[in-house]
Amino acid sequence: MSDYKHMRRFNLMIPKTVSGVDTDILRPIESWSDKEAYKAAAKQLANKFVDNFKRYEDGVPREVITEGGPNLEF
Secondary structure (H helix, E strand, O other), X not given: OOOEEEEOOXXXXXXXXXXXXXHHHHOHHHXXXXXXXXXXXXXXXXXXXXXXXXXXXXXXXXXXXXXXXXXXXX
């Protein structure tokens, strides 16, 4: 079992290591030469997740959205 790192923007737990996988692949920001461009793209993607999920909000408990969805706070 691997240790995990919390990916704050998407509220995901990402393994720090996976047998046979380059560790840079497990941290998407490391595969981008322009880190600021990555951050902007990640924020844009997180916003798309939030916008897309709005159609399901009525049938889902609020804590599922607030605790399980992307974090747009930073």
